[in-house]
């Protein structure tokens with residue numbers, strides 16, 4: 001998987017605004033968690049059915065998409081600051097999950 005284009009775009013956006021000094025790993029990890037909290041606010045107190053109904057409203061769907069994007073943006077920048085290749089990390093974790101939960105054993 002290739003996340004490099006996204007990473008480069010986010011870093012360029014950040015650097016053009018002089019925000020790099022604030023993007024320490026701790027700040028980015030906290031920011032990702034804060035944005036995840038903002039995402040969860042959309043689901044708090046809602047039933048599965050209410051969420052599926054609400055998502056049909058384009059404005060609500062965009063608001064939720066914005067929060068998902070915020071989380072991904074901060075996690076991508078965190079991986080960048082830690083020198084983690086996100087594509088490699090996801091591939092490696094998927095491989096580990098596949099070994100832990102082999103398809104042949106599902107349903108046993």
Ligand SMILES: [Mg+2]
Pocket residue numbers: 035038066067070
């Ligand atoms: Mg947000």
